[in-house]
Amino acid sequence: MDQIGSIGWITLIASLLVGVVLLLSRLRDFKTRDWAELGMMLALAFALKFFSFQFFGWLRIWPNGGAITLASMVPIFYLALRRGWAVGVFAGILFGLFDFLLNPFFFHPAQFLLDYPLAFGVLGLAGLWRKQYILGIVVGGLARMTCHILSGVIFFSSYAPAGWNPWLYSLAYNASYMLPEILISVGVMALIWPRLRWVSEAAH
Amino acid sequence: MALSDVVTLGQYIPGNSLLHRLDPRTKFLAAITLTILLFFVTKITGYFFFLVILLSVVAASGISLRFLLRGLRPILFLILFTFVVQAFFSQEGNVILQWGFLAIRDAGLWKAFFMSIRLTLLVLVTTLLTLVTSPIDLTDGLDRLFSFLHVLRVPVHEIAMMMTIALRFIPTLLDETDTIVKAQISRGAPLDRGNIFRRLRGFVAVLIPLFVSAFRRADELAQAMEARCYRGGEGRTRMRAMVLHWTDLWAALAALALGLATLSINWLAVP
Numbered sequence: 109m110d111q112i113g114s115i116g117w118i119t120l121i122a123s124l125l126v127g128v129v130l131l132l133s134r135l136r137d138f139k140t141r142d143w144a145e146l147g148m149m150l151a152l153a154f155a156l157k158f159f160s161f162q163f164f165g166w167l168r169i170w171p172n173g174g175a176i177t178l179a180s181m182v183p184i185f186y187l188a189l190r191r192g193w194a195v196g197v198f199a200g201i202l203f204g205l206f207d208f209l210l211n212p213f214f215f216h217p218a219q220f221l222l223d224y225p226l227a228f229g230v231l232g233l234a235g236l237w238r239k240q241y242i243l244g245i246v247v248g249g250l251a252r253m254t255c256h257i258l259s260g261v262i263f264f265s266s267y268a269p270a271g272w273n274p275w276l277y278s279l280a281y282n283a284s285y286m287l288p289e290i291l292i293s294v295g296v297m298a299l300i301w302p303r304l305r306w307v308s309e310a311a312h
Numbered sequence: 313m314a315l316s317d318v319v320t321l322g323q324y325i326p327g328n329s330l331l332h333r334l335d336p337r338t339k340f341l342a343a344i345t346l347t348i349l350l351f352f353v354t355k356i357t358g359y360f361f362f363l364v365i366l367l368s369v370v371a372a373s374g375i376s377l378r379f380l381l382r383g384l385r386p387i388l389f390l391i392l393f394t395f396v397v398q399a400f401f402s403q404e405g406n407v408i409l410q411w412g413f414l415a416i417r418d419a420g421l422w423k424a425f426f427m428s429i430r431l432t433l434l435v436l437v438t439t440l441l442t443l444v445t446s447p448i449d450l451t452d453g454l455d456r457l458f459s460f461l462h463v464l465r466v467p468v469h470e471i472a473m474m475m476t477i478a479l480r481f482i483p484t485l486l487d488e489t490d491t492i493v494k495a496q497i498s499r500g501a502p503l504d505r506g507n508i509f510r511r512l513r514g515f516v517a518v519l520i521p522l523f524v525s526a527f528r529r530a531d532e533l534a535q536a537m538e539a540r541c542y543r544g545g546e547g548r549t550r551m552r553a554m555v556l557h558w559t560d561l562w563a564a565l566a567a568l569a570l571g572l573a574t575l576s577i578n579w580l581a582v583p
Contacts (some may be wrong), residue, residue: 210321213386
């Protein structure tokens, strides 16, 4: 990661900023009701996350960051499928930033970007496949896993000796909680999305 | 006892020290500056100087060391891993201990020690920020700090308002989850027995009412806000206005001085 150089960094950060501004321009016509729903869905995602720590305390075996939760990604997937990928990505980024504010874990700027705003932001990509929503959730989940794997590689390339293969370890570590997490989200969404869509359309 | 009384949001420890009373904007900017400066420190003397000053600030703010160490828990594994990997697999330096094909080398141990202290300091700075600033203050501060993005038509105020809503409703929805889980168990939902698949299936009966109630709450909240003529951030005043005091200026200068002193010690020091 250190080989990127300053020009690479500036390009990366600039393109991220442009992406965020483009994303925000899609939220121009948000009404108070929409903001309230977005806030409530974020609260629900956190409530599910905290509840699962209470529910299965023994699941907190992953020492840094990762955890299997009781479908805490589902509210973000719901927003992505119901309101489109832009809202989903936006909600994911905010979830990530908020997660960082509550329990910060930081050792490298790129690790922060990858583990928090980007990892959860890409969950919203599920909204690109609104018809085949299972595919969308799998893609979103795998995209999040990729972000965590990259951040793991950054850690190992700066903290492990030369010759150590960072990719393999990072893959094994992150897949160990992300794959169950994706499976839970797919299972739960397959069961609730048809009903949830009906409920939310009736509410509007 | 309600579930929300047991689960803590974030790491904030209430208090009335100088650090607690500082403006969240000052604290946020100081933490960011110090974190960035830490990346330019390359010698162990610099790290030690920084650590000593940081710990004296913590002692002065009356925060028990226990809480600070709790923030380090997530990196304990990383530190352990760094030590093991560096000690056994590093190819530089002299062998101190040989045991079969495993050899511990002094250069590896030294490198592991160096990296651990750097990792610890990075995490300590961010942990300290969240220990002395409540999430709601931090959200408010970020709202004010980034309000200039309003020029780019970024809905900064709306985002901050939404974050505040989320913060306010996390405990409520947590309690609601608990209540619905108990209600469904009492009706025979297989949430506390059977294999993991049965339990997850049973959890659907919790999620649907939970989502419906969250939609309803969002509706009621938006109606209540609009009934009170809420119309976004334009010209809106605050109940608790944020004012920068002289202490904020002194604190910012002190943080800057700490950063510069660390850098110059790092530049002058030999190891």
